[in-house]
Amino acid sequence: MYFVTICTQDRRCLFGEVVDGNMKLNEIGNIVKNEWVKLPKRFLNTEMGSFIIMPNHVHGIIIVGAPLAGARVNDNYGGKNRATARVAPTHIGNIIGAYKSSVYNSCLHIYKNNDSFLGKIWQRNYYEHIVRDEGDLNRIQEYIHNNPINWEQDELFV
Numbered sequence: 001m002y003f004v005t006i007c008t009q010d011r012r013c014l015f016g017e018v019v020d021g022n023m024k025l026n027e028i029g030n031i032v033k034n035e036w037v038k039l040p041k042r043f044l045n046t047e048m049g050s051f052i053i054m055p056n057h058v059h060g061i062i063i064v065g066a067p068l069a070g071a072r073v074n075d076n077y078g079g080k081n082r083a084t085a086r087v088a089p090t091h092i093g094n095i096i097g098a099y100k101s102s103v104y105n106s107c108l109h110i111y112k113n114n115d116s117f118l119g120k121i122w123q124r125n126y127y128e129h130i131v132r133d134e135g136d137l138n139r140i141q142e143y144i145h146n147n148p149i150n151w152e153q154d155e156l157f158v
Contacts, residue, residue: 001049001131002092003140006058006100009120013055018151028107028121029053035102036060042098043090050144054151059144061131064090096126 008014015029025033032053039062040046049061100122108118131137 002062003129003131004060005127007123008056009123011056015053015055017055018148021149023148031106032103039099043095050141052144052147054147092128
């Protein structure tokens with residue numbers, strides 16, 4: 001399980017704004033959200049935990065190696081009649097790369113239709129933290145939940 005933070009290029013506020021402690025997504029922000037929730041369809045052994053889209057970054061929990069509910073496993077791969085199976089592990093970097101790419105391509109379509117220039121959306125890298133235990137998970141979930149309320153104190157606030 002990973003806690004990730006993905007920032008925009010030059011910390012540009014592209015995804016909306018925080019109003020009265022609530023994040024209000026714009027059109028790009030909605031694309032960012034929609035692509036995030038679609039990731040488990042692309043990476044079948046992945047689940048998405050708590051997340052928040054902020055004006056210039058995304059925080060989220062990604063569970064890699066989640067069992068495929070209802071999958072049956074061949075005898076050659078670990079025994080008979082197992083109710084769930086795990087697929088080959090997916091590297092978190094591949095998931096983030098695919099996410100950034102799908103967001104960019106969806107946004108590019110909008111900009112091309114408006115004859116506008118998009119430029120870069122994402123900074124080159126991302127931050128990841130392995131969630132170690134339930135206490136760590138609870139702190140991270142609280143941080144994600146309170147991020148809009150604490151926006152003006154956030155280190156990514158511009």
